[in-house]
Amino acid sequence: DTAVSQTPKYLVTQMGNDKSIKCEQNLGHDTMYWYKQDSKKFLKIMFSYNNKELIINETVPNRFSPKSPDKAHLNLHINSLELGDSAVYFCASSQGGTGGDEQFFGPGTRLTVL
Amino acid sequence: AQSVTQPDIHITVSEGASLELRCNYSYGATPYLFWYVQSPGQGLQLLLKYFSGDTLVQGIKGFEAEFKRSQSSFNLRKPSVHWSDAAEYFCAVGSGYSTLTFGKGTMLLVSP
Numbered sequence: 001d002t003a004v005s006q007t008p009k010y011l012v013t014q015m016g017n018d019k020s021i022k023c024e025q026n027l028g029h030d031t032m033y034w035y036k037q038d039s040k041k042f043l044k045i046m047f048s049y050n051n052k053e054l055i056i057n058e059t060v061p062n063r064f065s066p067k068s069p070d071k072a073h074l075n076l077h078i079n080s081l082e083l084g085d086s087a088v089y090f091c092a093s094s095q096g097g098t099g100g101d102e103q104f105f106g107p108g109t110r111l112t113v114l
Numbered sequence: 115a116q117s118v119t120q121p122d123i124h125i126t127v128s129e130g131a132s133l134e135l136r137c138n139y140s141y142g143a144t145p146y147l148f149w150y151v152q153s154p155g156q157g158l159q160l161l162l163k164y165f166s167g168d169t170l171v172q173g174i175k176g177f178e179a180e181f182k183r184s185q186s187s188f189n190l191r192k193p194s195v196h197w198s199d200a201a202e203y204f205c206a207v208g209s210g211y212s213t214l215t216f217g218k219g220t221m222l223l224v225s226p
Binding site: 004033041042044045048097098099100104105106 | 116145146148150152155156157158159160163165202204207208209213214215216218219221
């Protein structure tokens with residue numbers, strides 16, 4: 001059973017479009033995250049949610065909107081896609097929401113904006 | 115603010131040789147330290163973590179890391195590298211008050 005799953009795995013779209021990436025975890029964790037990994041492999045946190053409540057919202061354009069319908073799901077919606085949004089997006093989860101908690105990562109979604 | 119430095123962007127090691135990947139962190143108190151591995155096209159997998167106690171930590175796949183407070187380091191080691199170890203390795207630091215901060219990663223290449 002996949003612990004943290006993301007769909008789709010690949011996403012190719014045109015500039016200006018709106019797209020969503022879905023994430024689900026079956027670990028019973030309370031906290032979920034979205035990370036962006038750029039072309040140089042740098043991994044930067046975007047958001048974290050704890051029990052459906054937004055905890056961390058790093059300096060991310062408001063075109064990015066996370067939505068957590070329940071604590072097992074954290075989706076990422078992106079409006080008006082730009083070339084610079086091309087990256088790999090990782091979802092992760094952990095039991096607690098602090099830096100001492102091991103995070104479990106999904107396989108990533110490679111977004112390409114043309 | 116906490117930060118992590120991985121000074122080596124790429125490292126090439128011969129199969130069977132020993133490996134050491136460097137990691138230096140910046141944090142005021144005792145940090146939580148992690149090493150993650152990312153195989154091509156995959157998500158990150160935890161190799162090992164340090165919270166407190168014994169400064170030499172054993173992980174999966176034969177990896178170990180040593181916490182040295184005086185040097186603010188948490189270097190990853192493996193005595194004999196296998197071709198399947200070729201991947202990107204990330205060091206990360208966290209605390210009880212904030213989430214993880216990752217280093218920029220070190221790409222390990224294994225030559226035959």
